[in-house]
Amino acid sequence: MEAKEFVLTTIFIPVVAFIVSTWIPGIMRKIQARIQLRIGPPILTPGFWAVLKFIYKERIEPVSPFPRLYHSLPLIGLFLMFFIILLTTPAWVDVLGLTTLVAVAGLMKVEEMLYIFMGNLSRSIMSVRMPYPDQVKGAILKGNARRFFEQVSAIRTFKLISIGSFPLYIGLFVPAVVTGTISIVGVAVYQGFNTTSFAISDIFSLKPLLWSIPGVLGAISYFIGYLVILNEYPFSIMHTKADVIEGPTLEYAAWARASYYLMREATMFVMSSVFVTLYFGIPPVLGWALIPHVLLAMILPVAAAVVSAFTPVLTFKQIYPLSLGFTALGIVGIIFAIL
Amino acid sequence: MADVDRKDRAEVEVPLGMVHSALLEPFRIRLFVDDEVVVDAEITYDTAHRGIERMMEGMPVQKGLILTERICGICSHIHIWNGTRMVERGLGIEVPQRAHHIRVIGNEMERLHSHLLYLGHAFEILGHETFSMRCFMFREPVQNMLFFLSGNRVHYTIPVIGGIRPRCDIDKDKKQTLLAMLKSLDEELKAFGNRVINDTLIVSRIKDIGYLSKEDAIKYGALGPNMRASGVNFDWRIKVPEYKDNFDFEVIVREGGTVLDRVACRLFECLESIKIIKQALETLPDEEPINVGYELGRMGYSTSYNEAARGEIYDSCSLDDLGRIQSYINRTPSMSSLSAMEVSCIGDHLTDATITIVSCDPCLTCTNRVTVVDENKDKEYILEPEDIRRLARRKI
Numbered sequence: 146m147e148a149k150e151f152v153l154t155t156i157f158i159p160v161v162a163f164i165v166s167t168w169i170p171g172i173m174r175k176i177q178a179r180i181q182l183r184i185g186p187p188i189l190t191p192g193f194w195a196v197l198k199f200i201y202k203e204r205i206e207p208v209s210p211f212p213r214l215y216h217s218l219p220l221i222g223l224f225l226m227f228f229i230i231l232l233t234t235p236a237w238v239d240v241l242g243l244t245t246l247v248a249v250a251g252l253m254k255v256e257e258m259l260y261i262f263m264g265n266l267s268r269s270i271m272s273v274r275m276p277y278p279d280q281v282k283g284a285i286l287k288g289n290a291r292r293f294f295e296q297v298s299a300i301r302t303f304k305l306i307s308i309g310s311f312p313l314y315i316g317l318f319v320p321a322v323v324t325g326t327i328s329i330v331g332v333a334v335y336q337g338f339n340t341t342s343f344a345i346s347d348i349f350s351l352k353p354l355l356w357s358i359p360g361v362l363g364a365i366s367y368f369i370g371y372l373v374i375l376n377e378y379p380f381s382i383m384h385t386k387a388d389v390i391e392g393p394t395l396e397y398a399a400w401a402r403a404s405y406y407l408m409r410e411a412t413m414f415v416m417s418s419v420f421v422t423l424y425f426g427i428p429p430v431l432g433w434a435l436i437p438h439v440l441l442a443m444i445l446p447v448a449a450a451v452v453s454a455f456t457p458v459l460t461f462k463q464i465y466p467l468s469l470g471f472t473a474l475g476i477v478g479i480i481f482a483i484l
Numbered sequence: 485m486a487d488v489d490r491k492d493r494a495e496v497e498v499p500l501g502m503v504h505s506a507l508l509e510p511f512r513i514r515l516f517v518d519d520e521v522v523v524d525a526e527i528t529y530d531t532a533h534r535g536i537e538r539m540m541e542g543m544p545v546q547k548g549l550i551l552t553e554r555i556c557g558i559c560s561h562i563h564i565w566n567g568t569r570m571v572e573r574g575l576g577i578e579v580p581q582r583a584h585h586i587r588v589i590g591n592e593m594e595r596l597h598s599h600l601l602y603l604g605h606a607f608e609i610l611g612h613e614t615f616s617m618r619c620f621m622f623r624e625p626v627q628n629m630l631f632f633l634s635g636n637r638v639h640y641t642i643p644v645i646g647g648i649r650p651r652c653d654i655d656k657d658k659k660q661t662l663l664a665m666l667k668s669l670d671e672e673l674k675a676f677g678n679r680v681i682n683d684t685l686i687v688s689r690i691k692d693i694g695y696l697s698k699e700d701a702i703k704y705g706a707l708g709p710n711m712r713a714s715g716v717n718f719d720w721r722i723k724v725p726e727y728k729d730n731f732d733f734e735v736i737v738r739e740g741g742t743v744l745d746r747v748a749c750r751l752f753e754c755l756e757s758i759k760i761i762k763q764a765l766e767t768l769p770d771e772e773p774i775n776v777g778y779e780l781g782r783m784g785y786s787t788s789y790n791e792a793a794r795g796e797i798y799d800s801c802s803l804d805d806l807g808r809i810q811s812y813i814n815r816t817p818s819m820s821s822l823s824a825m826e827v828s829c830i831g832d833h834l835t836d837a838t839i840t841i842v843s844c845d846p847c848l849t850c851t852n853r854v855t856v857v858d859e860n861k862d863k864e865y866i867l868e869p870e871d872i873r874r875l876a877r878r879k880i
Contacts, residue, residue, distance in 0.1 A: 301520075
């Protein structure tokens with residue numbers, strides 16, 4: 146029975162995550178559009194039809210020193226995200242001892258690192274390769290290193306990983322401090338989740354961490370980290386169109402762009418799903434209980450859409466203090482949890 | 485790292501343009517950066533020349549003036565008005581006061597839509613889509629007003645020599661409608677302005693960047709709102725008789741010299757423009773809007789200055805015996821304002837540098853000049869006004 150559940154979970158949870166995640170960009174765009182007094186695109190267009198369109202576009206070779214590796218990075222990201230959501234399911238508890246917050250944090254770090262690789266592997270025409278007239282005529286620029294937009298983005302991603310994503314990891318570990326375990330399912334069980342049988346009606350008997358002071362502080366921290374890892378406004382410095390345009394993903398076209406969209410959509414959903422598991426105590430399980438999980442997982446994307454509609458892109462001048470501020474908030478949450 | 489070391493290090497250059505999402509028009513920016521802080525900048529334009537001044541040579545002046553309007557799609561009215569004004573001054577043609585009022589209305593409406601477009605673009609570069617779209621929503625009624633006034637949303641062709649086109653005359657109903665539209669725009673803009681100035685995140689992005697001191701503004705020739713945002717109290721509207729004799733308004737001057745000041749300056753100028761339009765509508769003289777009793781003929785060099793949305797505009801031309809243009813010079817403000825931005829973006833973060841450069845509201849269709857590439861001699865040069873004059877003196 147356990148083996149059967151394991152196999153079914155391994156197949157169906159990523160499928161559900163994939164299907165649901167195609168709706169998220171559309172929902173976000175619709176909310177932003179309504180705030181901006183626009184109609185906005187049909188909900189499935191940005192996340193599903195756009196992907197389908199890109200898959201069927203003419204395949205274009207990226208300008209990159211390692212084109213195949215560059216193309217495979219979004220797929221690796223997509224795989225990582227599905228792996229993360231599986232690690233939060235009760236069916237995977239006994240697999241190699243991986244279902245811990247440490248494993249999730251590590252995989253998220255890898256996800257962030259992918260953007261550095263993308264940035265270093267892309268050589269779009271938008272910057273260095275678009276020559277100026279003096280260069281065309283043969284001018285030699287001595288002692289002058291020219292930097293691609295994507296390289297600038299890679300450096301920015303590194304800075305974001307170093308400082309910007311602190312709040313995310315603090316937000317991940319606040320539940321561990323409150324519950325005294327780094328097991329993800331253990332955190333859910335602490336909040337009243339029953340691993341053997343869980344029905345929709347059992348939701349009302351849960352005691353979510355979110356209703357506690359450390360929970361609220363940790364959730365705020367996690368939300369800021371969510372925006373950072375998604376490179377969503379106001380933390381979209383990595384691909385701000387004011388200078389680096391699309392940044393590391395500038396060279397993705399056709400099916401590669403489709404796979405990048407899928408990776409991003411999956412990140413949106415999975416990160417939110419992890420939040421629901423940690424702060425509401427409802428992990429993704431097969432059965433009707435998956436419905437409330439999916440619905441609650443819309444909280445973060447909706448909040449992100451609202452925040453991004455009202456904020457400009459921040460530079461590191463603002464990101465550093467903001468990040469440190471929200472990290473401090475998370476630490477206060479941890480102190481409350483210890484007390 | 486010490487400055488001594490910096491000399492030994494390779495400079496890192498981040499090139500932007502010719503094609504870039506932050507630059508609506510084709511120009512190139514070379515930013516030399518230390519980490520992401522701009523240590524030097526180079527801005528180059530002159531890639532999209534259309535040769536309008538040259539095209540005008542030999543044209544009947546009425547036709548040539550229509551062509552001046554095509555220099556720019558945003559500030560088209562001021563080009564034709566200043567050109568018309570220049571000819572009227574040169575030939576001593578009297579213009580009815582009613583026509584002056586309507587020309588001023590056209591210019592201030594144009595300033596409104598130009599500034600709102602600027603604000604929309606600035607917020608877009610800052611990444612604040614909501615504010616950007618709000619600006620375009622405010623701009624829409626202004627475009628409608630221009631359509632209502634002239635029958636066109638772009639290229640209104642309001643002035644003709646001696647007055648204005650009859651289709652642009654304002655009757656009682658038009659006046660009431662325009663006043664009602666202005667009232668609601670005034671209220672909405674004031675509320676929006678308050679919101680922008682009090683938005684902590686927006687202000688934190690633009691308050692300390694793109695600093696241009698008063699001395700540098702004068703030295704590098706920043707014009708219009710860029711100059712006034714650096715504390716230089718000058719506006720051609722306080723010298724041009726059509727404005728100074730008829731309307732009461734305030735010249736917006738700010739001392740800060742930063743991007744915030746340039747944005748705020750334009751925001752407050754919008755409110756002043758509304759004030760001027762209201763006054764012009766309310767005091768519109770009851771008379772014919774055009775004087776047709778004039779004769780065109782030889783005219784020596786005549787000049788005219790005026791205040792466009794982006795700053796000082798200068799037109800100069802001479803006519804032959806048949807009233808045809810011998811030579812025409814049009815100088816627009818973006819050229820010198822852009823040069824000033826080369827200085828002001830130094831010390832900014834890379835992302836801030838683009839908003840600094842764009843904060844001078846560059847208009848490349850107005851600015852670009854002829855670049856002649858002589859393939860035989862393998863050299864390139866830009867036509868200066870003196871070259872154009874020299875070419876203009878050839879036998880037609």
